Amino acid sequence: MNAKSAALAEALVPATYVQQGLDAVRGREKLVMTLLSQRRLPDDGWDDTSVELLLHTLSAMDSNNFRGSAGAGEREARVFSALVAHRHFNLAHGVGRSGDVAAVQPKAAGSSLMVQVANALARDVLRLAGMRAVQAALVLPVATGMSLMLVLQQLKEAKPIARYVIWPRIDQKSCFKSILAAGLTPLVLANILVEEEGKKPGGYLKTDLAGMAALMDEHGSDSIVAVMSTTSCFAPRAYDSVQDIAKLCQERNIAHVINNAYGVQASKCVHQVEVAMRTGRVDAVVQSLDKNFMVPVGGAIVCSTSRDVVDRVAKFYPGRASATPTLDFFITMLQMGRSGYRRLLDERKQLAAYMREQLEALAAEEGERVLHVFNNEISFALTLGTFCSNAKDLQEKSRQLTSLGAMLFSRGVSGARVVSCLDSKTIAGHNFNSFGAHHDAFPVAYVTFACALGMQQNEVDLLVTKLRKTIHEWRAKQSRS
């Protein structure tokens, strides 16, 4: 409502009331001004009305919402369904241009502005979480796997004769497939099993740095596009030693990409990435939008210590893309604010400690333990050593353990993964023994649980209750058979 409208309004409603109302409107405009000048998360989250006002304003700036214009292109962002238009706030032009997914669109000033700010917020929120070395960030409208592929493709373009990617084993398909999809050849580096002295079978898995150096020597720096390390991972795999890898890469002039899929939420993980960026070579770090920022699946952030890398990835992307992942992130950052994100990080940290305690108590009851995994603050592995004694053969043993997972799932525990250490899998010609365990010979079966951002204490309680009950049922069933 501009000044003239305000004056007109005062003919209908007393000026003092109109002015107070306008003060509030101006207050919201000031939020926008602060956002555009600081390009940081707001200190406190915005309410729905503020967000909707801004989105409708941005939407009004896109050509498909101009009144009295004639659309004579092949793409004019006409939307058939009102339901669909509504859910996009009439922002229909997507993001990017043919040549650059981060480029502004002449037809869509509003969408473009949103994208630019979203990228700035991405940079800010990563720095807020502790990755202060980040200088540039880009919200990609594809998830982690595709983002890793794009980064690798771009690195390969810069080093056309190289063809290998050194990949410390992590039993998760997307990242492995991202290497293949980029037209590159993975060099799988086995993890080192660190067993705890005097304890029952168990231990944790860490990066084989000497092995990595040997691989580099073997193939030569010129033939290696990059090392792809992983921070976020299921216990008992520890985060890769990204600081040491970064140093190795720096020394040997090999690019280094960190798959930090859901690591932003974990302070130790963030710290390691930060140190790696500061003290060694890290070309790009990729993190999932949904896992770290509580938005629907579909986007990722690529960040770097240099704007150059990020720009090259943006320019590499062929064509336009959906604005949805960016928009979801944009809305969420505005509504979360710095205080909201900090609170979520704190709550997760405390809840993870609580979850470990609860699981340890249950483990003690069952004669099992929660593996102590150096630095993994998100994922916990509860051993299942006493769960397989009766099985007559490996297949039966595996089947029995799998049935525990199925029971948990059908009782409403989602995301728990039973790893029997007995399954093998072949992906695109590469064979992985004991798939799921990140190691050919992990000494004990286990089940993992994650304490991810946004989890609530009552969910942990529910989890442990259901787990206890399911274990009892499972044991009862086994003893009957």
Next chain:
Amino acid sequence: MNAKSAALAEALVPATYVQQGLDAVRGREKLVMTLLSQRRLPDDGWDDTSVELLLHTLSAMDSNNFRGSAGAGEREARVFSALVAHRHFNLAHGVGRSGDVAAVQPKAAGSSLMVQVANALARDVLRLAGMRAVQAALVLPVATGMSLMLVLQQLKEAKPIARYVIWPRIDQKSCFKSILAAGLTPLVLANILVEEEGKKPGGYLKTDLAGMAALMDEHGSDSIVAVMSTTSCFAPRAYDSVQDIAKLCQERNIAHVINNAYGVQASKCVHQVEVAMRTGRVDAVVQSLDKNFMVPVGGAIVCSTSRDVVDRVAKFYPGRASATPTLDFFITMLQMGRSGYRRLLDERKQLAAYMREQLEALAAEEGERVLHVFNNEISFALTLGTFCSNAKDLQEKSRQLTSLGAMLFSRGVSGARVVSCLDSKTIAGHNFNSFGAHHDAFPVAYVTFACALGMQQNEVDLLVTKLRKTIHEWRAKQSRS
């Protein structure tokens, strides 16, 4: 987006694009300015984004949406459910104050502004439809029946010793009950049956003006609060002769309230009301929001040739009320625009002619006819003379006819009313013979159909098809029994 934000945006998106986007935003602000200065329906309907932008701005002007304020009253418009808040665009203070349903609320400048403009739009749309004598209009957050009651109560307050309301019979409960609810006594005036010469039983019903004058003489002007006439009605009742009634009322100093429930959509009806207002006495005209303006049930417009009457009704209303009927009307008027409402009126007029043709064709097939009802352009009565010959007694005859109505309903024809002319009904001690027929002895049974605003040609076709089919089934059933 203010000028400073625009300048900031130009650091992110090229200035030419930002400026073009802002032109569009300014264009929308200009719509608001035009609305506030002209207080008329826009020439062309607004799109969703324009409406939502305005509503979010108004919402931001209400105190419950202020950031950083402290609500220390007993009513601070806090809303528990996000679903509920969302559907109200966070406008939660309702309309009015303790003393006046049209008064502005200090805590709710945005809502108040909306209400003031909505009332201006109500005046405008009535004038647009042809009621150019209207000087003031008020959107009441109650439907027609309650609105009539409020008008009568207010008239009674001004003439405390009077207790009667002359009411030309119309067999519709709400308006009759509105008289009783106002604590007044209805004087029911029977209609005159005008039969067409040489035609089969039928005819139409018109106001008994001589009878009305006689009633006035009998009870004396001082004891009569008002005449409540009705324009919108089901065939074969014609619109009341509001012009003549207005003259009678003027001569005898009796108030005159017109129940114009769904008459705004019919040009002849509007014309009669207009002439009555210009040439005689009409204190207030009440029209339904949902029936004339395609919004959900819940509101009405009271209008008058003088602001005074409307203001007194507003001030009579005890307390606050829901903003929803006003808001629905406000949104709809903005989205319809003058051109949209005119188009709807034209389409309805043409479709009514088409519907009459189709019904006449069907009537001819069945040996029936569509009654010719002087000036009723909305409702059509198809005689059912050949539908009751077999019945052994009145009750059975009535039952049979009723079953035709039930069959139509269950086959997806809603709103058709079978009037057997055989039922009687007692409402609050008043007995009505042949209830539904508006007359004690209408000579033939019939079924009515209305062609109301927003109906589509395919609905008329569907109606006639279903009607034909149902009649055949009904006759077959009757001949079997």
Next chain:
Amino acid sequence: MNAKSAALAEALVPATYVQQGLDAVRGREKLVMTLLSQRRLPDDGWDDTSVELLLHTLSAMDSNNFRGSAGAGEREARVFSALVAHRHFNLAHGVGRSGDVAAVQPKAAGSSLMVQVANALARDVLRLAGMRAVQAALVLPVATGMSLMLVLQQLKEAKPIARYVIWPRIDQKSCFKSILAAGLTPLVLANILVEEEGKKPGGYLKTDLAGMAALMDEHGSDSIVAVMSTTSCFAPRAYDSVQDIAKLCQERNIAHVINNAYGVQASKCVHQVEVAMRTGRVDAVVQSLDKNFMVPVGGAIVCSTSRDVVDRVAKFYPGRASATPTLDFFITMLQMGRSGYRRLLDERKQLAAYMREQLEALAAEEGERVLHVFNNEISFALTLGTFCSNAKDLQEKSRQLTSLGAMLFSRGVSGARVVSCLDSKTIAGHNFNSFGAHHDAFPVAYVTFACALGMQQNEVDLLVTKLRKTIHEWRAKQSRS
């Protein structure tokens, strides 16, 4: 999704996943079943999806949403604006029929079902809050003032020769106007000022029971329609002694209506109403929807120990009405659940104690006090005895005090009321000295603050901070002038 669809889905998605998904769908259907069978608030609040599923199902049951039907009535609930249709979940038929606002509508089975359940939930939530004597409740689509008027009109209908309503003075316009609007004559009963011994000027106001009995004797039971007592009120007025009034009414055969506008949220208030209903005569109790249940303004609940009274009010209402207040209440009760409502009640109670403490601390600093008002748990009055010494005359004194209220309002404290005890007001010919104070000669000026349902502790802190600052500014300004 029915069984056949589920079977078909299993051709596309593995049966186990479909079944688990369907279990969840069935779970939601079970919520609906439980709701329909128990007709009580759910133990725990429903999530958005459950509510939206139910509303879309109900909406599909209304004729305006039937596919392939022909609407031939004058009211077919066609909605022009998609924005409007959407915000009503396509429920457009309103509530009630011509004859009864609680009646089911043949064209709108879904809306009707919603209304019936909402009324049952109204009964349940009142009982949950402690009014266990309530046997029937009705959600009225009009706010408290209009609801009181409807109740009075209905009582008057049953006692046509009576014309008086005894009304212990409460300086709030709506309820007073509701008596006038019902065509009745208020007998204003002055309150008794109870001063605290040895304290500075102050005290509280209580019902003059002897005076009430005298009024009854004076006019005679036959001429008195009802006593309208008030529970919810601003300090220093105490709740009316509804138990004693109920006894008086019972003895003398006079109806008793309790204006319990925002009293459901206060346990002592609820308790008094409950005892009054159990031990004396209470014909109806009226409470605001927005103030007690955190929905937008627009509705009220009338309840009674007998279904009969409630039914008669419903049947008295002339015509249909907006479904919005009922729908908002329905959604909110489902989303709040019993646990949610209990939690809100508890939080309010604790917060009120905290607010009193904070205000008392501030009062001590300023040489004022928070009046001790017997049983008023919601509203607090902070004396302003030291705020008016400099004023040269009463008018100036009043102006100065009013300016404090305006300063609070403009600094974002809404709902605080400064009562100078110096203003008089005439409403419809009745003069009220010292309007706002509920008493002709309250001995000290004061400002009131309410701790209403949904208030948060940070709001109380903000209130006290702003209040302290504003007082200092006000005093500084006064000392300068």
Next chain:
Amino acid sequence: MNAKSAALAEALVPATYVQQGLDAVRGREKLVMTLLSQRRLPDDGWDDTSVELLLHTLSAMDSNNFRGSAGAGEREARVFSALVAHRHFNLAHGVGRSGDVAAVQPKAAGSSLMVQVANALARDVLRLAGMRAVQAALVLPVATGMSLMLVLQQLKEAKPIARYVIWPRIDQKSCFKSILAAGLTPLVLANILVEEEGKKPGGYLKTDLAGMAALMDEHGSDSIVAVMSTTSCFAPRAYDSVQDIAKLCQERNIAHVINNAYGVQASKCVHQVEVAMRTGRVDAVVQSLDKNFMVPVGGAIVCSTSRDVVDRVAKFYPGRASATPTLDFFITMLQMGRSGYRRLLDERKQLAAYMREQLEALAAEEGERVLHVFNNEISFALTLGTFCSNAKDLQEKSRQLTSLGAMLFSRGVSGARVVSCLDSKTIAGHNFNSFGAHHDAFPVAYVTFACALGMQQNEVDLLVTKLRKTIHEWRAKQSRS
């Protein structure tokens, strides 16, 4: 509402009304059943309520919306912002799994079902448009450029030693970049200019089939991954001769990918693709979701005559993706229905003829013409031969022409492209003379306009009016300078 709930409802609302309401609910369930069994577009579009009911049901089947479950994974689709959750109907798990973007997700049965049906609808709508040879289709959550890249990457995987893609020149960046992004080398094939005898400079561009065969011979089939032909293109480029190319590819065992970006809406284009698929080799056809189906930018459909190709593309995609493009398409297909899509296609065809007429009339006025481009039914090129005579040099000439485009854009004509035939551009080391013209030496400057799906006649009128006015202004400006 299940049978038990219905029975319970009948205690509250008469059974006949409940039953009729339930019939309607059942009717909607039958729509779902028909959809799941036929997996085709519904004959007539669904209304909003039907769509929302289905989406809320699907949403209820996803684990993040289960009540009483415990999410113990690293990705549990928790959504922070209610605005975000709402716009996704609480579907937050995205589409696909690590291994396959078309795979079902155990945690998300509802989303998975939606995806499966959406893919079936994609197949159906392409067949409906005339591509009856299509046997399998996949909605990809990335736009055309990325989709082409994925198809090429997958083809390359199957023919690892090949590295070339033959690409008949089309001056649009995305498709060219998709080849580079796939790590392949484009072989640019110049188009043949076909001039019209006896006409002013002009003509159209067609595929150089002989040149293509020569390129194949030159590099050898084994080194060529694919031909990427283009159907949808701006005039004066004609659709590529996909039938002949398909035959060449078949003969020489080279894959053939058709970039049919916005070709589904044009019947001749569809026919050529259909014949190519039936009579030659077409491995995959890629079409844009937004341009052909009126949804926001972000998705594409890959289709093929064999399920195998489509499955391989799906399996190639590394990781999960946003569900938004698929969901938008799903909703839109349901709401459009077969009749709606056919109507849109017909309207576009008629409007394109009208647009050509209007442009020809304007061209005649200006001494220009609309180029006759064999078979291009969407895009029209209006020559600008008389627009450049005054320019002193090429740069100035180009600048002048460009200014015409800028003027059109700033006057609200979006999508018009002025091609000066004077600009050259270098993309990733490849130089294109006269970029935008698809040819090194097109003989005349021109401006193109498209008549795309969803355009309205008033937009064409507005376009021509604005164009005429802008030309006059431009000429006036030029003559002044």
